Amino acid sequence: MEIIEMYCDLLLARIGLLETMKTIDESLEECVNGLIWVAPRLHTDVAELKVVSDMLFAKYGKEFGQYCRMNHFKKVNERLMAKLSPAAPARSLVENYLVEIARAYGVVYEPDPASLQEVDDLLELGPEPPKGGSGGSTGGGGGGFSAPYPSVDPFPTPPSQY
Numbered sequence: 001m002e003i004i005e006m007y008c009d010l011l012l013a014r015i016g017l018l019e020t021m022k023t024i025d026e027s028l029e030e031c032v033n034g035l036i037w038v039a040p041r042l043h044t045d046v047a048e049l050k051v052v053s054d055m056l057f058a059k060y061g062k063e064f065g066q067y068c069r070m071n072h073f074k075k076v077n078e079r080l081m082a083k084l085s086p087a088a089p090a091r092s093l094v095e096n097y098l099v100e101i102a103r104a105y106g107v108v109y110e111p112d113p114a115s116l117q118e119v120d121d122l123l124e125l126g127p128e129p130p131k132g133g134s135g136g137s138t139g140g141g142g143g144g145f146s147a148p149y150p151s152v153d154p155f156p157t158p159p160s161q162y
Helices: 002-013 015-020 026-042 047-060 062-069 078-083 091-105 113-123
Strands: none
Touching (some): 002 026, 047 062, 091 113
């Protein structure tokens, strides 16, 4: 939804440009294509998207709108398409989410080994990069050490006064 909100903000900020030009400005292509593409997918959740989409149809024509709905121009954000895809997420991703949620709440959870094996197979992309200091490398620093992920509680406990 953040991407859609940014598109709406951009459209609002450039409304003058949108009104004065007969053709779509290059800086608004992804925004306009994305909003038209997403409208039928989220019209029940955000009714205003249908109104915006209809206005863009009226501005640029029915044929342009139909091409946008099919992503004919290949301008719709890939991340947006992935998030709104009807395909179910990978089992390994769901299993990893369940493991992390169980860890955050201190619940004993035994993950499915077959699902976790899929992740291990994906992670084996080749030999491990060399570790160590500045052995003549012109790379971008880091010293071969990986930074640990901070352990932040994703669901903090509210203060006791509530």
